[in-house]
Amino acid sequence: MRFGPIPVVEAEGCVLAHSTRLNGETFKKGRILSSDDIAALEGCGLETVSVARLEIGDVLEDQAATRLAAAAANTGLRPDPAFTGRVNLFAAHAGVFTADAEAINSANRIDPSLTIATLPDYSSVEKGRMVATAKIIPFAVHEEDLKAAEKAVHRSLTLHPFKAHRVGLVATRLEHLKIATMDKTRRVLEDRLRPSGSTIISENRTAHEVTAVADAIRQQLSLGAELLALFGASAVVDRDDILPSAIEKAGGTLLHFGMPVDPGNLLLLGSVDGKPVIGAPGCARSPKENGFDWVLDRLLAGLTIAPEDITGMGIGGLLMEITSRPQPRAPKPARQSPKIAAVILAAGKSRRMGGPNKLLATLDGKSLIRRVAEAVGETGFAQRILVTGHMAEAIEQETADLGIAPVFNPDFEEGMASSIRKGIAELDDSIDAVMILLGDMPGIDAKVMDRIINTYRSSATAKIVLAAAGGKRGNPVLWDKTFFGDLSNLVGDIGARHLIGANPDVLEQIEIGDPARQDLDTPEALQAAGGKLPV
Known part of the structure; x- marks a missing residue:
């Protein structure tokens, strides 16, 4: 391929190097110039144009990207159509x-253009997540280089789908451990299992003693458990401690x-009757990502884990609260009618209100929560969810008749x-976007x-759309x-501001x-807005 400016009259069949605007019309870069295009360029007074001229053996960028992505994909991956020399690969299943790495590095070192x-490696992904992208840098590459890259990268990328497992849970008790903490631990584990379709078939809460835990393990296996999770009331600190023994x-x-x-240093892995047993570190009681997730997800995907696999997790093993950004190279899908859900957050205790639940306060004779819920009902949401908690x-009862x-x-x-995590967990798989609303904003x-929905639907790039006042979010x-994945991993009481x-x-x-x-969080603010506290 030869690149550079040439007389317009000689450019027919060449690839336009730079986007060019002509009398209100734009010829985008990468366009194969036709005889009509040449006439249009000449009509605008252009004498030269920068192009790429293909030579014998050159393969156009879109064709080359399609071939490279197809060669790399093994199983469980779905390509999208090539655009501007790029083909993205997406997970066809959760897994x-x-x-x-050796194959990918070899392919990338054949020529910088490929x-x-x-x-x-070993990323856990939801269905539809972009996992790889093949990009051709110039407008064309040589056939010999492309064939070499195809050979190097052959079937090097695989999506191992999650498989539903019957999971047995054994949790030990000590005096300091609250029942509420044990209840939450089970719910967090259920959330971790949900993407794979796995379920907890039974939970055995037992004394923090070797014999009691061993008996509980045998009981779970007799019930048909295919994988066991052990949560100790006290951390495992030695190979001869309670859980390993x-x-x-x-x-x-x-x-x-x-x-x-880290977090996850104190993870324990064993096997009983050929069934994997994970001794969970204390951090696994939290929904935040930790080493327990890395091991659990591989097992749920049918992958074996040896000690050398675990000891090889150090690079990248320092986990911090880092937002996982959306795939910037993935264009927003062009959906005819994207399905949008509404999640109303109505679980808080209204602490600043001094006792009464502000959502039950009235404005013009109607409660705040009902006002928001009615507005949601008047909008064409594909799914409507109300997350409750306090009262x-x-x-x-305030919204029972609103569907x-x-x-x-x-x-x-x-x-x-x-509450955001709970709402996201309830969304149907077919939902394309969700509007998260506060139950105390009657305006x-x-x-x-x-307006928000229409902006989302009409924009080619917007993946977050929010209401603002005076430029403030x-x-x-x-x-x-x-x-959705980021929203499912939020913690604390600040919502998703950092993601925005x-x-x-x-x-x-x-x-x-x-x-x-x-903001109607205080009695004074409510009164100023003309509202009344519930009696």
């Missing part, structure tokens, strides 16, 4: 993505203790993040919601499904004025 980039007493084998992943029954599905958040006291009506916020701040390139703000930042 664990693996990449042969590239392939992937997620990290119990695995051996149950007739099993201790495979490994300790891992170079759940009273909140549900909004209530879901109780047992962890509502942890803060807003727990957000159906017209506002429609407010609520509600609409999220593309790209962010970290992704300005896919953000759209809709100016609606004061309702976007209306």
Whole structure:
């Protein structure tokens, strides 16, 4: 391929190097110039144009990217159509993505014009997640280089689908450990298992003693458990501690203790009757990512784990609260009618109100929560969810006739993040985006919601659309499904502000004025707005 400026009259059949605007029309770069195009360029007075001239043996960028991606894909991956020399590969199922690093590096070193980039090896992904991208840098590459890259990268990328497992849970008790903590631990584990379709078939809460734990392990196996999770009331600190000793007493084998992943250092892995047994570190009681996830997900995907696999997790094993950004190279899918859900957060305790639940306060004779719920009902959402917590029954009664599905958040006291996680977990697989609304913002009506939805639908790039007042961000916020994974991992009581701040390139703000930042958290603010506290 030869590149550079040539007379316009000689450019027919060449590839346009730079986008060129002509009398209101734009010829985009990469365009194969036709005789009509040449006439149009000459008609605008252009004498030269920068082009790429193909030579014998050259393969155009889109064709080359398609071939490279097809060669790399093994099983469980779906390509999208080539665009601007790029083909993205997506997970056809939820599962664990693996990449042969040696193969990818070999292909990338054949020629700088041929590239392939992937997620990290053993990444856990949801269905539809982009896992790799093949990109051709110039407008064409030579056939010989492309064939070499195809050979090097052959079937190097695989998506191992999750498989549903019957999981047995054994949790030990000590005086200091609250029942509420054990209940939450089970719920967190259920959330981790949900993407694979796995379920807890039984939970055995037993004394923190070797014999008691060994008996519980045998009981879970007799019930048909295919994988066991052990949560100790006290951390495992040695290979001869309670949980590892119990695995051996149950007739099993201790495979490994300790891992170079933080949080997650104190993970224990064993086997009883050929069934994997994971001794969970204390951090696994939290939904935040830790070493337990890395081991559990591989097992749920049918992958074996040896001690050398665990000891090889050190690079990248220092886990921090880092937002996983959406795939910037993945264009927003062009959906005819994207399915959008609404999640109303109505679980809080209204602490600043001094006792009464502000959602039951009235404005012009109607409760705040009902005002928001009615507006949601007037908008064409494909799914409507109400997340309750404090005074759940009273909140549900206020909206019972509006066709909004209530879901109780047992962890509502942890803060807003727990309610967002609960709402996201309830979304149907077919949902493309979700609008998250606060139950105490009566100024957000159906017209506002429609404006946000229409902006999302009409924009080629917006994956976050929010209401604003005077340029300041407010609520509600609409999220593309790209962010569902991030929203499912939120913690604390600050919502998803950090996600918004970290992704300005896919953000759209809709100016609606004061309702976007209306705060009715105190009796004074409610009274000033003309509202009345519930009796």
